[in-house]
Amino acid sequence: MSDATPLELPEGDLFGPDNLPYGVFTTEDDPDLRRIGVRYGPYVLDAGSAADAFGSSHTGLLQKPNLNPLMAAGRPVWQAVRAELRSWLTAPEHAGTVTQYLIRLEDVTLHLPFEVADYVDFYASEHHATNVGRIFRPGGEPLTPNWKHLPIGYHGRSGTVVVSGTPVARPQGQRKAPDETSPSFGPSRRLDIEAEVGFVVGAPSGLGEPVPQSDFREHVFGVCLVNDWSARDIQAWEYVPLGPFLGKSFATSVSAWVTPLDALDAARTEPPRRTHPLLDYLEDSAGGEPGGLDLRISVSLNGHTIAEPPFSAMYWTAAQQLAHMTVNGASLRTGDLFASGTVSGPEVRQRGCLLELTWSGRDPVELPDGKRTFLEDGDEVVITAWAPGPDGSRIGLGEVSGRIHPAADRNG
Template sequence: MSVIEIPDGSPFGVGNLPYGIFSVAGARPRVGTRLGDTVIDLSVVLGDTGEDAAFAASSLNAFMAQGPARWAEVREQVTALVGGDVPADALHPVRDVQLHLPVEIADYVDFYASEHHASNLGRLFRPDAEPLLPNWKHLPVAYHGRAGTVVVSGTDVVRPCGQRKAPDEQSPSYGPSRRLDIEAELGFVVGVGSALGDRIGVDEFAEHVFGAVLVNDWSARDIQAWEYVPLGPNLGKSFATSISPWVVPLAALQAARVPLPGQDPQPLEYLRGRRDWGLDIEFVVEWNGEEVSRPPYKDMYWSPAQMLAHMTVNGASARTGDLFASGTISGPGKHQRGAFIELTWGGREPVTVKGEERTFLLDGDRVTLSATAPGPDGTRIGFGEVTGTIRPAR
């Protein structure tokens, strides 16, 4: 038996206890949680028979499908266990494990919930018109992404190819994207789905959503610009979406809840709730190891509860493993922009990275997103990182 040591100031304290899928040499992937710099094998400490067989699985889906009462029960059990001695064979230094995609992704929907981001892109793309389109403040705008290309942090991203047409070109050409970008986002994982024809209300959010992950929605802006009218993004987004390996449960985010910044006009009734699900989460964007931005999630206009309510209001079913993301997180300041197209103002205002002026991503570039939020008793909880390196087009 062993006592787990937690380094001072660790963002993975007892108030966090995120879930992930890990493996060690010679063993199959299974469910773990992280405390400090230690990964705890839940299949060992909670058993792997009967109802608990979910912890010997290679994804979180079986556990998530058991629902919020079970989530609360397990969190209470794990919190009690880590306060004392833990079986030594359940403990692994985080440096010695391999982390895997935590969820078998069912569907993926990406929203456009930051007013600052949407306004900035409106000014870039439609300089002579209103920045926001008429529907933007009435509903959470979104597009349906590709679940099969959601990958775990550390997976390389191959530069996508496709059609692109610059404004000064007479006709489109085919080739590698020349304006490859990132989008710093927060994603939410559905644990309990809904039946076809049913709706999930704003105040039912916590009954269905298991937790949150960091998301980098890689974006080929030149491919996207040529294809997106009239049906929206497709190949410019579908080649890769990276997520962090740790899923932070909603229970760990209670201290991070804040009011939304204000919605005017008042949303329609199905988008109103008794309590907001704004979240005070601070992101850091690093480009080749250098910090270039700190996007604040607390400034998001639409909440994740409103996103889920809108996603199902037409009777579309939700499923265990569905991932929906916030869209780019941006604040009012230049240093708070969560996409390089904003940060460099369409490439016209380069930023300096490692002594070089940069606009969009080059082959070999490495981007890392991280985030923390207020935790219980003045602590901070962490989401870990989501990292990707750009490889040449094939």
Template sequence: MTRIDIPAGSPFGLANLPYGVFSTPGTGPRVGVRVGESVVDLAVLLGDDVFAQPVLNPFMAQGYDRWVAVREKIAEAVSGEVPDAAVHPVGEVRLHLPFEVADFVDFYASEHHASNLGRLFRPNAEPLMPNWKHLPVGYHGRGGTVVVSGTEIMRPLGQRKGPDEATPTFGPCRRLDIEAELGFVVGTGSQLGEAVPTGEFATRVFGVVLVNDWSARDIQAWEYVPLGPFLGKSFATSISPWVVPLLALEAARVPTPTQDPRPLPYLREDEPWGLDIDLVVSWNGQEVSRPPYREMYWSPAQMLAHLTVNGAVTRTGDLFASGTISGPHRDQCGAFIELTWGGQQPVRVGGAERTFLQDGDEVSITATAPGPDGSRIGFGEVTGRILPARKV
């Protein structure tokens, strides 16, 4: 038997207990929970075959009451001695995509980000489009290109047309960017024709992951009128391997910024689901930005309500992301197009001036949130390195 050591101040203490899927040389992918610097095999710890599966979906589909009961069992079990066979050092396991992604929707919920891009792209017009403060703007992405942290990202190919070019050309993206976001994982879905009210967010959504929605800005700029993002977004979206339970984030709840005009009734919340989560963006190991999620105008409960208000189905494993998280200051920008003001104001990375991503660059996003009694909740990290475009 083993007693798990949890270092003082660990962001993976008993207040967190994030879920992931791991494998070892002797076992295939299965569900575990991170405790300190260990991964605990839940099939061994709890004797339940639902955790011997290679994805979290079967467990998430069991619903809110089951999530609460299992979390209590895990906390009790890992507070004492656990079987040796259940415990693995985190550095000795391989981490996998934690859930099978059913659908992927990306929102545009930061007023600071949307305003910055409006000023960049429409300098002589109002920064926000007329609908922006009336509904959470979003688009449907591709669940099949959501990948786990550590997956290398191939520079995408596509059409692009620069301002000095008379006609479009085809080739590798020249303005490859990141978007630092949070993603929300649906645990129990809804039926066709059913709208999910904001008050059901906490019983429908299982947990939260970090998201880097890689963006090909030049491809996006040429293609997005009139139907929005397509190839400039769909080539890859990276997520962290740990799913932090929504149940672990009660101490992180804060009001959203004042919403004026008042949202329509289906978007109103009795208890707003703003979250006080601090992100850190590192470019080739150098910190370049600290986006604050608490600045997000639209809450995830409002995003889910809007996503379903027309009767669209949600399913176990659906992922919806916040869109780029940005604050009011330059060092709080969650995308390099903002940080460098469209490439006009380079930042110094590794002693060189940089604007957009070059081949070989690596970006890592981490985050923490307040937990109970002064603790911090960790989200791990989402990391990706850029590979050259494929030859054509």
């Protein structure tokens, strides 16, 4: 590819016309103007300016400073806009116009692409839940009695969802090791990652109106990668009896690109076999579109791959999570984000957090710059993923990265 022909992507590019993820960007010459962009290879398409040039009826939605108005417009609009974008970038007669609105990726600053309404985190990997159960309840039943009957989740903090690349300050809080008689205050000693997949809600629902699995596509706009950082020592001391709080709420990183759900059609796959009968609202064995997604995730620490969790191994699907999240009548809002929980597979190399990878610190991860049980200041974690696309192609998901900074200087 040359600068003269930016529309000609190399074979195998993960961000070609079958992908077209959405983001929000600024440029150095206009740092206060946030614009909706669409990634195309090593470029960002200024979607609002292109829409205006082509006389699109959706120009107003694409000239907003974030994705929320577009997401709220509903699936028919999402499909129409996606068809327009694909035409502008692939039809020969549009090449002369659309190339004027392509900006090299390295020349933009990416921002949080949508305003987060509510944030819910699930616990949908049987392999992860089983490993955690064995670590914390050795000799006991690893899964709780309810785990095979409902997708377990909790409400997180939407205000601390940050875009990929945002530094993560080591959290402080109360910790109490098993051999200590009383808690102490200070920086987390067991700071961890959680490799997850997030689902972004577009169209809202009404209060008191459960959303069935069959309506999943009508409400979910797209998919992003998530790193739900976790302070294991703070969490272990605080979470009984109510659950995660300060050990999780300090930061949740999301990718700067939201992949449209329609871009992942070729990645649809059957979830693992159910071992327990499900209640009607969670039942998904009657046919129809497979609820699983074949996403191949890679986790690197300081540039070295430490895990490759398979999302296809997740026991609970995103459609089941959405159905469970609303079955009590809770409403959906545009910008709601719900995440899968840590993605782990059956093999050691497929575990999506350091708690599992090191078996709570017993088996350190070997890196060229030394061993790791949990994260040290200066460590950088990068999570990437791809999915099968049409005709043997691959669809890339935007990476999510974060570097650990020392704890802020404050006293408890």
